[in-house]
Amino acid sequence: MNPAADRHFTRLTPAGERAPITRTVAVEMPIAIEINGLGYAVMMATPADLGDFALGFCHAERLIDAAADLVDVSAHEAERGLILRITLIPDRVDRVADRVRHRVSESSCGLCGIENLEQALRPLPRVTARSDMADEALFRALDRLGEYQPLNRLTGAVHAAALCSGDGSIRRVREDVGRHNAFDKLVGAMLAGGFGWDGGCALLTARCSFELVEKAVLAGCPLLVTVSAPTSLALDRAAEAGLRLVTLARLDAALEAEGQGR
Incomplete structure (x- = not known):
């Protein structure tokens, strides 16, 4: 299915002029996820x-x-959308059933249906990998990221998640209307292709939310870089797991959180 589609608009100007225009927009749709026959989430x-x-x-x-x-x-x-049917090995089916039992509804963030706080904020493993990425390399990756966002160049409406090497080169990028989805796609591409972090980082065109921190920790990411600001819970969860954070990562300035892993 095409990730972009043409739609018709009317262009408005300060002078009160109007003209028809066709613009390419990003496709956003509900994707129902079924795992081993169990309805799991709708994203x-x-x-x-x-x-x-x-x-x-x-x-x-x-x-x-x-x-x-x-x-x-x-x-x-x-x-109205797609059904994504996933089959896991039999040894993983119990995990699916247990997780489903703790959901009372599904949501795009994956948390609104969790029925207790312990399930919402489960313990995270410690990050043991370390990034040797210099500041200069980080800004080099930021400067080049737009070259690897073809869907965003068409639509101006999608997030990107990039795997960057320690020298600032960009190895893999995935795009999606949702920042969480883009990161999931990147981690999936890394798993499928056998890619490691190798002293680099994950670079995301998003605010630093706690969900993205948790995804980074679970993926063994040594350094999470986001172009927008963090939330308090993102900072807390990163500190707990020893994940190094750089936020507000823009060419004019960037903030590295104190007390995070290195």
């Missing part, structure tokens, strides 16, 4: 790189440990 996402999305989503939900735990992914068109 609002861009229908691209769905195999990577399935891998990264299952990893972030702690349903799988490795790419080999996912046996099959298939997408099926429905009346």
Whole structure:
């Protein structure tokens, strides 16, 4: 399915002039995720790189440990969106059933349906990897990121998640209307391709929310860089796990959180 579509608009000007115009917009649709026959979540996402999305989503939900735990992914068109059917190895089915039991509804953030605080803020592992990325390399990656965002160049409406090497080169990028989805797709692509962080970082065109921190920690990421500001809970969760954070990462300035891992 195409991740972008043309739509018709009327261009307005300060002088009161109007003219018809066609613009390419990012496709956003509900994607219902079924895992081993169980309805798990409904995500609002861009229908691209769905195999990577399935891998990264299952990893972030702690349903799988490795790419080999996912046996099959298939997408099926429905009346209003897509159904993404995922099959995991039998040894992982109990994790799915346990997680489903703690949901009373589904949401795009994956938390509104969690029925207790312990499930919402589960303990995180410690980050043991370290990044040797110099400040100059970080800004070099920021400067080049736009070259790797073809969907955003078309639409101006999607987030990107990038895997960057320690020298600032960009190795993999995934895009989506949702910042969480873009990161899931990137982690999935890394799992599928056998890529490691190798002293680099994850670079996200998003604010630093606690969900993104948790995804980074679970993916073993040594350095999370976001172009917008962090929330208090993101800072707290990163400190707990020893994840190094750089936020408000822009060419004019960037903030590194104190007390994070190095």
